[in-house]
Amino acid sequence: MTAFGYARWAALATALVNTEPGRRHPDLLTAPADLAALLRAHDEPEPVDPDGTDLRDAREARKAFSEIFDAAPTEAALATKLNALLARSARPRLVTHAGVPLHLHVDAPGSSWGGWLAASGAMGLALLVAEHGADVLGRCAAPDCRDALVRTGGGPARRFCSATCASRVRVAAHRAAARAQGRGGNPAAE
Numbered sequence: 001m002t003a004f005g006y007a008r009w010a011a012l013a014t015a016l017v018n019t020e021p022g023r024r025h026p027d028l029l030t031a032p033a034d035l036a037a038l039l040r041a042h043d044e045p046e047p048v049d050p051d052g053t054d055l056r057d058a059r060e061a062r063k064a065f066s067e068i069f070d071a072a073p074t075e076a077a078l079a080t081k082l083n084a085l086l087a088r089s090a091r092p093r094l095v096t097h098a099g100v101p102l103h104l105h106v107d108a109p110g111s112s113w114g115g116w117l118a119a120s121g122a123m124g125l126a127l128l129v130a131e132h133g134a135d136v137l138g139r140c141a142a143p144d145c146r147d148a149l150v151r152t153g154g155g156p157a158r159r160f161c162s163a164t165c166a167s168r169v170r171v172a173a174h175r176a177a178a179r180a181q182g183r184g185g186n187p188a189a190e
Helices: 006-017 032-041 052-071 075-089 113-132 163-180
Strands: 090-097 100-107 137-139 148-150
Touching: 006 032, 006 052, 006 113, 006 148, 032 052, 032 113, 052 075, 052 113, 052 137, 052 148, 075 090, 075 113, 090 113, 100 113, 113 137
Parallel strands: none
Antiparallel strands: 090 100, 137 148
């Protein structure tokens, strides 16, 4: 069964931001099929059939979410950006669909997929920030990556979006230290 709620909405908003073109990948949201794949990957129940309007609105939501992640962890800037997005997109209400239990929608009735993403993602991120603080949102610390990440759970705060980025940074630091000590930079040869 699909989970409904703010954690899924926040994860989807984060994934939407991470479709932005960057140094490590091109724009991953260029066609309605890309949006459909993103929604399905985050357990959105069928029917999922976005069109050009949905794509345009999703790209606008992506830009707004990106600005929110850029504002974190500065509380005032983060609150201003999230409140502005909530004010223009969120209309909370309980709904039910055939075969789906009663659940919360926060978009305006008749919204596009992009409008739903903007409202749901803004609500999910706002609730995470309210529960965990402004530091819950961040950007990957790898110099060649700007992917968004959500820092929840125990232990030290996540600095990297993935184990791949963490490993790349760790290997680069090891090689730089080895070069500085005159040992070369091939960790396999050590």
